[in-house]
Amino acid sequence: MRSKSVAAVLLAAGALFAAPGAALADTGQVVVFSTEIQPLSTYDEPDGCYGLPTGAHVLTNQTDHPVKIYADPFCTTPNLTIQPGHGSHVPPAAGSFSA
Numbered sequence: 001m002r003s004k005s006v007a008a009v010l011l012a013a014g015a016l017f018a019a020p021g022a023a024l025a026d027t028g029q030v031v032v033f034s035t036e037i038q039p040l041s042t043y044d045e046p047d048g049c050y051g052l053p054t055g056a057h058v059l060t061n062q063t064d065h066p067v068k069i070y071a072d073p074f075c076t077t078p079n080l081t082i083q084p085g086h087g088s089h090v091p092p093a094a095g096s097f098s099a
Contacts, residue, residue, distance in 0.1 A: 028063035030099055032056050032090070046099035049075035052090060060087035063099055070096045 032041040034055040041053045046063065051073050061067040061082040069080040069088070073095035082088050 028061075028084075030063060030067055030097065031060045033058040033060075043099070049096055049098045051096050052094055056090045056094065058087060059090050059097060061085065061099075065099060067097055067099045069094050070098070072096065 027045055030043040030046050030050075032043075032053055034041065034053050034057055038053070038055065041056075043050060046067075049070075052059075052069075059067070059069065059082060061084055064084050066084065067082045068075075068078045069082065069090060071077045071079045071091070071093050075096050075098045079091055079094060080088060
């Protein structure tokens with residue numbers, strides 16, 4: 001019985017000390033509203049940098065990690081951070097987001 005408890009603790013500790021650089025993919029969705037005549041742009045379990053659709057107006061973060069909006073299309077100049085469960089208007093000069 002004790003060996004199962006020790007194994008569970010070691011397994012949990014291993015999850016805390018994952019390999020350096022190992023990224024955790026977001027679970028959930030990022031949804032972007034552009035205009036009334038365009039369908040919503042939905043990004044399932046986003047991981048990395050994504051260009052915003054033309055006319056992007058509102059971004060909602062339905063993931064479990066913060067999402068950053070950038071002023072350029074290459075995710076190099078952070079402009080705004082959206083916390084999980086929140087949304088924001090997309091600044092007019094925004095070009096991309098990362099999750």
